[in-house]
Amino acid sequence: CFFVQLIFLFTFYLIFLCYFTHFEWLIYACDLTLDPNTANNYIILSDENRRATYVKEPQPYPDHPERFVGGERVLCGESLTGRSYWEVEWSGWGHAAVAYKEIGRKGGSDCRFGYNDKSWSLDFSDNRFTVWHNNKRTDLSAPSPLSNRVGVYLDWPAGTLSFYSVSDTHTHSHTYTHTTPHSLNPSMLDSGFMSPH
Numbered sequence: 414c415f416f417v418q419l420i421f422l423f424t425f426y427l428i429f430l431c432y433f434t435h436f437e438w439l440i441y442a443c444d445l446t447l448d449p450n451t452a453n454n455y456i457i458l459s460d461e462n463r464r465a466t467y468v469k470e471p472q473p474y475p476d477h478p479e480r481f482v483g484g485e486r487v488l489c490g491e492s493l494t495g496r497s498y499w500e501v502e503w504s505g506w507g508h509a510a511v512a513y514k515e516i517g518r519k520g521g522s523d524c525r526f527g528y529n530d531k532s533w534s535l536d537f538s539d540n541r542f543t544v545w546h547n548n549k550r551t552d553l554s555a556p557s558p559l560s561n562r563v564g565v566y567l568d569w570p571a572g573t574l575s576f577y578s579v580s581d582t583h584t585h586s587h588t589y590t591h592t593t594p595h596s597l598n599p600s601m602l603d604s605g606f607m608s609p610h
Contacts, residue, residue, distance in 0.1 A: 438564065438583070441498040445599055448490040449474075451518075453481040456602070465602050467507075482519045485602060486526065488512065492596035494569045500579055501563045501601045506538035509563050511574060511597040522548060526600060533589050535563060535576045544576065544587045556584050567597060 446462045454471040458464065465487050474480065481487065492514055501509040512532035517523030527534030527545025534545045542553040556578035563586075564577035574597075575588040 438498050438566070441496045441566070443491070443493070443497045443499055445489045445491055445499055447487050447601075448479070450477045450479045451481060452487040453485050455485045456487050458487070467602060478518075480518065481524060483517075483521060483524045486524065487600060487602070488514065488516075489599045492598050493567055494596045496569065497567045499565055499599060501565065503537055503561055503563065503601075506536075507602040508534050508536045508600070509565055509576065510534035510600040511565070511567065512600060513593070513595045514598050515595070533574055533591075535565075535586070537563070542586065544589070546589055551587065553586055556580075556586065565599070569597070 447458050447465055449458055449462060452458055452465070452474065454474055455468055457466050457468050457472060459466065467485050479488075493511075501507075503509075508526060510526040510532055512526055516526075516529070516531045522528035526532040527536070527550075528548045530547045532546070536543045536545065540555045540559065542555060544551045544553060558580055560578045560580040562579040564579045564583055566575045566577065567573075568575075572591050572593075573588055574591060576586040578584040578586055
């Protein structure tokens with residue numbers, strides 16, 4: 414009957430929309446690696462520099478002008494412009510962030526992601542999600558279903574940075590607008606970069 418056909422078409426449309434949206438992310442997916450020269454001494458890199466984990470004992474890394482001294486931070490080696498999408502898998506607590514490569518390496522808020530005008534950050538711990546920029550905090554509702562994977566979409570030409578909770582679908586969490594002329598370097602902690610698939 415017509416009603417059954419209508420339900421079938423609507424279901425097909427939803428499935429198509431889901432796969433089309435996922436395909437759209439894949440167009441802009443990028444491979445990222447963390448730069449060991451920027452890693453703070455309390456961070457260990459693993460999985461071919463695709464995972465950063467906080468540790469309690471300082472590591473004997475050599476001095477480097479790019480290394481973060483004030484806080485547990487690390488940057489990717491890739492500077493992004495254009496449109497880019499990547500995913501971060503996390504456990505316990507951590508962050509997914511982007512920052513100017515020129516962000517401070519020493520001191521307090523000058524080098525803390527989200528606490529200055531040179532960085533944007535999504536912080537997560539258990540059921541708590543918070544975004545930060547220029548020392549302004551916005552608490553977010555925990556996504557349902559709860560997921561330990563975050564998608565980050567940077568549309569640099571349009572001046573937007575969006576965070577998503579990723580499970581079977583992409584659930585929008587927050588979008589920032591920016592007018593920076595600078596390229597942006599991703600960061601993450603206590604988690605690993607995932608290749609969207």
